[in-house]
Amino acid sequence: MGNFRIGPEQIDKTQNRYDNDKFMHVHPYDPKILEQVRKDMFKPRTCREFIEWVDTHPHYDVVAEASSQYIRGTDQSEVFWKCAQVNTDWKAIMKKISDYAKQNNVDEQFNTDYTKEWRIHDMKAQDTFVPFRHNSELDNQRKHGFKKQYQLIEVTLTELFPELKEIESLFEMEWVKTDINYQPTSGAFPRHVDFLSTTFKRAIEYDPEIANTIYDPMTKNPRGWRLKRILLAMDNWYPGQLFGFEEHNWTNWVAGETIDFNWPHCRHATANSSYNARPLLKITGLVRDDHWLAKEEFREFNL
Amino acid sequence: MRFLELRKELVNNIDSITESDVLLLEGKLIFEKKNKADLVKQYLQDKLGATHEIIDSRPREWQHWSTKYESELHLRKKGK
Numbered sequence: 059m060g061n062f063r064i065g066p067e068q069i070d071k072t073q074n075r076y077d078n079d080k081f082m083h084v085h086p087y088d089p090k091i092l093e094q095v096r097k098d099m100f101k102p103r104t105c106r107e108f109i110e111w112v113d114t115h116p117h118y119d120v121v122a123e124a125s126s127q128y129i130r131g132t133d134q135s136e137v138f139w140k141c142a143q144v145n146t147d148w149k150a151i152m153k154k155i156s157d158y159a160k161q162n163n164v165d166e167q168f169n170t171d172y173t174k175e176w177r178i179h180d181m182k183a184q185d186t187f188v189p190f191r192h193n194s195e196l197d198n199q200r201k202h203g204f205k206k207q208y209q210l211i212e213v214t215l216t217e218l219f220p221e222l223k224e225i226e227s228l229f230e231m232e233w234v235k236t237d238i239n240y241q242p243t244s245g246a247f248p249r250h251v252d253f254l255s256t257t258f259k260r261a262i263e264y265d266p267e268i269a270n271t272i273y274d275p276m277t278k279n280p281r282g283w284r285l286k287r288i289l290l291a292m293d294n295w296y297p298g299q300l301f302g303f304e305e306h307n308w309t310n311w312v313a314g315e316t317i318d319f320n321w322p323h324c325r326h327a328t329a330n331s332s333y334n335a336r337p338l339l340k341i342t343g344l345v346r347d348d349h350w351l352a353k354e355e356f357r358e359f360n361l
Numbered sequence: 362m363r364f365l366e367l368r369k370e371l372v373n374n375i376d377s378i379t380e381s382d383v384l385l386l387e388g389k390l391i392f393e394k395k396n397k398a399d400l401v402k403q404y405l406q407d408k409l410g411a412t413h414e415i416i417d418s419r420p421r422e423w424q425h426w427s428t429k430y431e432s433e434l435h436l437r438k439k440g441k
Contacts, residue, residue: 089385092384127366128388129363136362
């Protein structure tokens with residue numbers, strides 16, 4: 059199984075064949091270009107073929123936009139939903155995270171650039187977790203002034219937060235990867251949809267069954283599987299912390315509250331306009347169709 | 362409700378609507394021809410009018426677009 063890390067010289071420029079690419083990255087995107095890209099996206103592919111197509115596409119940001127089929131007016135229950143409540147000593151965990159952030163100057167020095175997914179420390183073990191942020195997306199975001207977005211604090215690959223790794227295991231995901239998505243005050247991440255490609259690519263790289271499974275462009279999942287990303291609030295909500303899913307908003311959360319959401323289609327955005335950092339535990343992985351998360355069941359855990 | 366599923370339903374149920382008549386932009390349906398938008402608006406009104414407002418507006422014209430559009434529609438849940 060080949061490695062999916064792709065250098066500039068490997069990008070397939072033949073895909074750059076749209077009539078009017080001068081304005082490819084200009085918002086709002088031309089609806090006709092989105093239609094064309096969506097048609098490309100729906101060509102039958104295995105997961106491996108699909109991720110190669112996305113990864114080498116010169117206009118990733120347009121692919122992402124075209125992949126979203128969200129219709130305004132969709133009920134909130136189809137946009138995000140509470141999937142779990144995790145009851146534990148969140149105050150003690152928050153103290154650890156706050157101390158870590160202080161030691162690493164996370165609140166004062168964060169700038170979303172082209173480094174490895176804005177991680178605070180490079181780790182050898184992270185090398186096989188191929189960062190996916192495509193430069194065309196970052197270029198676009200930075201052009202619009204989104205230069206301070208969030209920081210990722212590693213959980214899965216370190217022994218710094220064993221209590222969070224225990225929480226990660228509650229969700230019984232395969233190819234799971236967990237980070238603290240730590241958004242200091244003033245951070246803002248603009249509207250986007252996901253492909254969850256860092257996790258997806260790793261599964262494809264090491265698991266031939268997933269690599270050769272048909273990709274369903276309607277659900278943006280491998281057939282028979284669900285890519286899942288759940289978000290767990292580790293602190294109570296502070297006024298000014300914003301998490302928007304188009305016309306719907308997640309707000310007033312309490313520590314331990316965990317949501318699942320329609321990441322494939324509903325664009326979402328975050329901003330921290332409060333005076334307190336906003337740490338979310340971000341757990342991403344794959345589950346089979348019969349998993350309780352895939353069936354949108356709710357579970358409460360006491361640790 | 363996803364765009365391609367909705368569009369298929371519109372094409373199947375409204376005689377003069379074809380796929381190319383209905384495009385998607387940021388959660389809204391967008392139309393080159395207002396008469397096509399009006400047909401879709403009526404269909405959506407009949408189907409979803411009890412729970413949703415069907416809002417039509419004139420799209421902004423952008424210099425970087427290849428086409429001009431006469432109408433756009435979006436849904437808003439009632440009671441919000």
